[in-house]
Amino acid sequence: MPHTAIVLFAHGARDPQWAQPFEQLADALRQRRPEAKVEIAYLELMQPSLANCIAALATAGISDILVVPAFMARGGHLKRDLPTLLDSIRQQHPQLHIQESPALGESPVVQAAMANWICDYAGSSHTS
């Protein structure tokens, strides 16, 4: 049974298809790290919430959780909403070790991939 989990924390949207890229990413992570549980939690409009997701992980015996904000950039949702949620979750589950990564869109590796992809796309389109 895994003791660690990666939780992709995404904004959520009304359109169910919106979740697809996060589900793909979660599947890729599950293949790459079979020793970890990988889940997706949402700030709003979709389920599960971060609190419910982490409560379920705690019940399943997970002790270490990395929360990865699947956001393009760091604004009020990550500067205020996420810390407030994590404070409350840590109070409810003091036995858990919960870490938070930078936002995905801020990572230099992801930034470089975005720049590469845009250049390739622009190069293969009529805008080149």
Place this chain on the structure above:
Amino acid sequence: MPHTAIVLFAHGARDPQWAQPFEQLADALRQRRPEAKVEIAYLELMQPSLANCIAALATAGISDILVVPAFMARGGHLKRDLPTLLDSIRQQHPQLHIQESPALGESPVVQAAMANWICDYAGSSHTS
């Protein structure tokens, strides 16, 4: 004078720092494609709007524009808001050739980079 432009179309936020990753990405694109103008436009809360950005590009003599949705996923903003904006912009500037790319977060290259980065981050943190 460049005839082509790449416009990163981002959601916008109240926090000015939120725009930073998009500005970094725009700078990287400017270095990689000096022959193109690279701009950022916002759906809401930040300026310029997509309509104002493209109007300025048209005034500057740009003829070909690639709009790149700098979004993690495709929901109502990209399925409804962006097409509505682009319809209106195309009517106002029938001489422009405007293309739209998939959302950044949906690109397989960006997805792979996100998976790599998360695995590396998780591996170097206490959750490994």
